[in-house]
Structures are given as C-alpha cells and as structure tokens.
Amino acid sequence: xxxxxxxxxxxxxxxxxxxxxxxxxxxxxxxxxxxxxxxxxxxxxxxxxxxxxxxxxxxxxxxxxxxxxxxxxxxxxxxxxxxxxxxxxxxxxxxxxxxxxxxxxxxxxxxxxxxxxxxxxxxxxxxxxxxxxxxxxxxxxxxxxxxxxxxxxxxxxxxxxxxxxxxxxxxxxxxxxxxxxxxxxxxxxxxxxxxxxxxxxxxxxxxxxxxxxxxxxxxxxxxxxxxxxxxxxxxxxxxxxxxxxxxxxxxxxxxxxxxxxxxxxxxxxxxxxxxxxxxxxxxxxxxxxxxxxxxxxxxxxxxxxxxxxxxxxxxxxxxxxxxxxxxxxxxxxxxxxxxxxxxxxxxxxxxxxxxxxxxxxxxxxxxxxxx
Numbered sequence: 001x002x003x004x005x006x007x008x009x010x011x012x013x014x015x016x017x018x019x020x021x022x023x024x025x026x027x028x029x030x031x032x033x034x035x036x037x038x039x040x041x042x043x044x045x046x047x048x049x050x051x052x053x054x055x056x057x058x059x060x061x062x063x064x065x066x067x068x069x070x071x072x073x074x075x076x077x078x079x080x081x082x083x084x085x086x087x088x089x090x091x092x093x094x095x096x097x098x099x100x101x102x103x104x105x106x107x108x109x110x111x112x113x114x115x116x117x118x119x120x121x122x123x124x125x126x127x128x129x130x131x132x133x134x135x136x137x138x139x140x141x142x143x144x145x146x147x148x149x150x151x152x153x154x155x156x157x158x159x160x161x162x163x164x165x166x167x168x169x170x171x172x173x174x175x176x177x178x179x180x181x182x183x184x185x186x187x188x189x190x191x192x193x194x195x196x197x198x199x200x201x202x203x204x205x206x207x208x209x210x211x212x213x214x215x216x217x218x219x220x221x222x223x224x225x226x227x228x229x230x231x232x233x234x235x236x237x238x239x240x241x242x243x244x245x246x247x248x249x250x251x252x253x254x255x256x257x258x259x260x261x262x263x264x265x266x267x268x269x270x271x272x273x274x275x276x277x278x279x280x281x282x283x284x285x286x287x288x289x290x291x292x293x294x295x296x297x298x299x300x301x302x303x304x305x306x307x308x309x310x311x312x313x314x315x316x317x318x319x320x321x322x323x324x325x326x327x328x329x330x331x332x333x334x335x336x337x338x339x340x341x342x343x344x345x346x347x348x349x350x351x352x353x354x355x356x357x358x359x360x361x362x363x364x365x366x367x368x369x370x371x
Contacts, residue, residue, distance in 0.1 A: 004112050004113055004114040004142060004216060005057070005106065005108075005112055005113050005114070006052075006053055006057065006113075006114050006115075006116065006138070007053065007057040007058070007059065007102055007106075007113060007114070007115055007116070008049050008052075008053045008057065008058045008059065008115070008116045008117075008118055009059050009060075009061055009095065009098045009099075009102070009115055009116070009117050009118065010042070010045050010046065010049070010058065010059070010060045010061070010118045010119070010120045011061050011091060011094055011095075011117065011118070011119055011120060011211075012030050012042050012045075012060050012061065012062045012066065012070065012120030012121070013061060013062040013063045013066065013085060013088075013094060014028060014029065014030065014120075014121060015028050016028035016029030016030065016032075016121065017357065017358045017361045018286060018287040018288065018354065018355065018357045018358055019032070019285075019287070019288060019357070020345075020347070020357055020360065020361050021340055021342045021344075021345035021346075021347055022288075022319070022321060022340060022342065025065060026065060026066070026069060027069065028066070028121075029041065029121050029285065030042040030045075030120040030121040031066075031069060031070070031073070034123075034285060034291075034294065035123060035294070036125075036294065036295075040073065041120060041121045041122065041123065041285065042060075042070065042073065042075070042120040042121070043073060043075060044123070044124070045118055045119065045120045045121075045122070046058065046060075046075045046076065046077065047127070048118075048124060048127050048130055048131075049116070049118060049134075050076070051127075051131065052116075052131055052134060052135070053116065055076050055077045055078070056077075056078060056081070058077050058081060059077075059081045059082075059083055059098060059101070059102060060075075060077065060081065060082045060083065060120065061083045061085060061094050061095075061097070061098040062082065062083070062084060062085070063084060063085060063088070064084045064085075064086070066084075067082050067084040070082055083097065083098050083101050085097050085254070086251045086254055086255060087254070087255055088259065089254065089255075089257045089258070089259055089260075090259045090260050090261050090262075091261045091262040091263075092228065092231055092257070092260045092261060092262045092264070092265035092266065093231075093254065093257045093258075093259070093260075094262075095117060095262055096224075096231045096234050096235050096238070096254070096257065097238065097254050099115065099217060099220065099235055100234075100235050100236075100238035100239045100242060100250065101238075101242065102115075103217070103235075103239045104238075104239050104242035104243050107243070108217075110216075110217030110218055110220075110221055111217070111218050113216070113217045114138060114141070114142055114214070114215065114216045114217065115213075115214070115215055115216075115217060115220065116134060116138055116212075116213075116214050117212060117213040117214065117215075117262075118212050119210070119211050119212060119284075121284075121285060122210070122211075122282060122283065122284050122285060123282070123283040123284075123285050123294055124280055124281070124282055125280070125281055126280040126281060129278075129279045129280035130278075130280050132180075132279055133150055133276050133277075133278050133279050133280060134150075134212075134214070136176070136180055136182060136276045137149070137150055137182060137214050137274070137275070137276035138214040139175075140173055140175055140176055140182040140274055140276065141214045141215050141216060141219065141274065142216055143174070143175045144173060144174060144175070144272065144274060145216060145218065145219045145222075145272070146173075146215070146219055146272040146273060146274050147213065147214075147215045147219055147220065147223060147266070147267065147270050147272060147273045147274070148182070148213065148214035148215060148273075148274050148275070148276065149164065149185070149209065149210065149212065149213050149214070149267070149273065149274075149275050149276075150210040150212045150214075150275070150276055150277075150278050151164045151166075151207025151208065151209065151210065151275040151276070151277055151278065152207055152208040152210050152277075152278045152282045153207060153208075153277055153278065154200070154201050154206065154207065154208050157194055157197035157198045157200070157201055158197060158208065159191060159192060159193060159194055159197055159355075160191060160284075160286050160287065160355055161191060161208045161209065161284065161286070162188060162189065162190055162191055162208070162209040162263065163188070163189040163192065163197075163200055163206045163207065163208060163209060164185055164187075164188055164189070164206065164207045164208070164209050164275055165185070165186045165187050165188075165189055165200075165205055165206050166183045166184070166185060166186055166205050166207075166275065167184070167186045167205070168203075168205060170183045170184060170186075170205075171183075173274045176276075181276070181277065182274050182275065182276045183274065183275050183276075183277075184273070184274055184275075185273040185274060185275050186205075187268070188209065188263060188267055188268045189206070207275065207277060207278075208282075208284075209263070210278065210282060210284075211284070213262070213267070219272070220266075221235060221236075223266060223269075223270040223271065223272070224265075224266055226269070226270075226271070227265060227266045227269035227270055228260075228265040228266060228269075230256075230257065230258070231257060231265060231266075234253050234254065234256070234257055237249075237250075237253045238250040238253050238254060241253065286355075287354035287355055287357065288317065288319075288338050288340065288347075288354050288357065289317070289338060289351045289354040291303055291305070291317050291319060291338075292317055292351075300313065300314040300315070301314055301315040301316075302314065302315065302316050302317070302318065303316075303317045303318070303319075304317075304318045304319075305318070305319040305320065305321075306318075306319060306320030306321060306322065306324075306329065306341075307320050307322065307324050307325070307326075307327065307328045307329065308320050308328070308329045308330065308331075309328055309329070309330040309331075310330070310331055310332075311330075311331070311332045311333070312332060312333045313331050313332070313333065313334045313335070314334075314335045314336075315335055315336050315351075316331065316334050316335065316336060316337045316338070316339065316351075317337070317338045317339065317340075317351070318331060318339045319338075319339070319340045319341070320341045321340075321341065321342045321343070322341060322342070322343060326343075327341065329341045336350055336351050336352070337349065337350060337351065338350070338351050338354060347360070
C-alpha cells in the first residue's frame with residue numbers, strides 16, 4: 001500500500017480582535033510573544049509540526065497584510081509556502097484556497113495527499129503528546145477515508161468554544177482501541193450558554209472543538225461535494241487555473257465564495273467524521289482572560305507582565321507592553337479586572353467581559369470610518 005503524501009496547513013489569518021489592544025491588524029495574536037518560552041504562538045505551531053511533516057510540506061494560510069510579517073519571523077519554511085488569500089472568506093474559503101494551491105503545486109488530484117489542518121494561535125505545551133494524538137487521528141482518517149478532528153476534554157464550562165458530541169457508550173472507530181481511542185462523532189454543537197455548557201460537561205460525552213482537522217484530500221472533496229458543492233467546485237476550478245498559470249482566474253473563483261466557516265460549511269454536515277480525544281493540555285487563547293492561564297499568578301491570584309505596581313489587588317491581570325521606564329502601570333484595590341496598556345491605548349474591564357472586547361474594536365472601526 002502506498003502511503004499518502006502528508007502536508008500541513010496552518011491557518012494564521014485571523015485578526016485576533018478579542019486581544020485588542022495587544023493585537024493589531026499587522027501584528028495579531030498569533031504573532032505576539034504570548035507563550036511561556038517567549039516565542040509567538042505561530043512559531044510554536046510550526047516547531048510543533050516540523051518533526052512530523054517536513055518544512056517543505058508545511059504551508060501557512062494567511063492574509064496579504066500578514067504575508068511579509070510572517071516571512072520575517074524566520075520560521076524555517078519556504079517563502080512560497082506562505083499562502084496569502086486574496087480576501088477574507090472565512091475558514092471554508094481559506095481551506096479551499098490552500099488545498100487548491102497545494103494540489104496545483106504537487107500536480108495531484110488529491111487521491112494521494114492527506115492534510116493536517118492546524119491552528120496558528122493556540123497554546124499546546126506538550127509537543128510529544130500532540131504528535132501522538134495527531135498521528136492517531138490522521139492515521140484513522142486515512143484508514144476510514146473520513147474527516148478527523150481533535151476533541152479536547154473540557155476543564156471548565158466555556159461559552160466561547162464549540163463542542164463535539166459522541167454517542168453514549170460510543171465504541172472506538174475501526175482500527176483504534178480504548179487505550180488510544182478515536183470515536184465516531186455524533187454531532188457538532190455551537191457555542192452554548194453557561195447552563196448548557198455545564199450540562200454538556202456533566203454528561204462526559206462532550207469535547208471542545210479544537211479547530212484542528214485531519215483528512216485525506218479525497219475524503220475532504222467527497223464530503224465537500226455533498227455539504228457545500230460551491231466550495232468543492234471552487235477547489236477544482238482553482239487547481240485548474242493555477243495549473244495553467246492563471247492566478248487571476250483562481251482569484252476570481254475564490255472571491256466568488258461565500259463567507260462561511262469550515263464548521264458550518266462542512267463539519268456539521270459531513271457523514272463520516274471521527275474524533276481523537278487530545279492527550280495534551282490545550283488553550284485556544286481566545287480572549288485576554290486567557291493570560292492568567294498561561295502566566296504564573298502571585299499569592300493573591302494576580303498576573304503581571306511588564307512594568308507594573310499593585311496595592312491590595314487580587315485576581316486581576318495587568319499587562320504593560322510599554323518598554324521599561326516608558327510608563328508604569330499601577331492599580332490599587334482592584335479585583336477581577338483586566339488592565340492592558342500599550343503605547344497608544346489602555347483597556348480596563350472585568351475579566352467576565354473579556355469576550356466583549358470585539359465591541360470596542362467595532363466602535364473604533366466605526367469612528368475611523370466616520371460613522
């Protein structure tokens with residue numbers, strides 16, 4: 001049996017609006033040095049997959065604005081593997097475009113290629129455990145000609161994440177076992193309210209949707225034909241256009257696609273989906289309150305970064321991005337707050353409102369547009 005060529009697509013085009021003011025359009029969350037090592041989340045993502053897939057087969061899908069900043073990061077992958085999407089078309093468009101670019105590059109119809117779709121803005125401290133889980137789910141997807149996903153055992157009732165449900169008493173999929181399981185997916189569930197999230201966790205049958213997917217391209221295109229024919233046609237059309245050197249034609253096809261996530265366009269509608277429970281700690285670093293999960297706390301539960309001073313503060317996050325001596329960030333008598341300072345902005349909010357930072361960004365965009 002011929003083993004398929006494995007490639008990785010790291011999605012790194014997000015704007016990270018919930019991380020404002022640290023995250024900006026030209027320096028979004030995935031390029032910030034948020035990890036304990038001081039490296040960016042994207043750099044960690046590349047380092048994590050390099051032992052599993054050679055650098056020449058690792059591709060980064062991003063926006064035109066971020067192409068040059070990512071190339072300057074020195075990630076050790078060929079510059080031509082940084083794929084700039086012509087415009088925003090959400091993750092379904094992103095993966096259609098990246099798949100087409102890769103198939104055209106490999107001169108393949110997809111029957112001999114498997115893809116690991118990874119994220120450029122998540123924290124995964126244990127690379128060895130990640131490698132085991134990735135190999136388990138990708139191999140199972142190849143054996144079963146299915147779409148694979150990594151599900152993360154939830155540690156809290158998070159309302160900012162989607163969930164994956166498996167059946168009660170679910171048995172491992174063919175080729176896996178209870179020790180290293182891969183389960184058939186019953187359904188995907190959208191971001192719940194707090195009460196529903198608590199109910200999910202109580203059943204023991206729900207996992208966080210990591211947003212990391214694994215599939216043979218043949219399975220991807222086959223399921224896409226049924227779930228979202230327009231995207232399937234677009235992949236084939238872009239492959240043909242790129243194959244004859246017609247980049248403008250490929251771009252026109254891409255621009256014709258709707259703005260829809262891969263979860264809505266494909267995963268929630270697909271017939272053959274399997275899930276491997278993660279054997280590693282994972283955090284999507286979705287909003288600013290995640291800082292307290294990745295940085296050490298003091299004796300009163302505070303997390304401080306940069307030049308800060310605290311008096312009678314507890315359970316708060318103070319993050320000062322300014323250079324030492326430029327500005328001190330101080331707080332007295334606060335509890336449960338997030339305070340972020342950059343050279344041109346200050347944000348103060350309760351930790352419980354971390355998901356609402358997008359509303360500030362929207363207001364600032366309206367102001368800039370004169371609305």
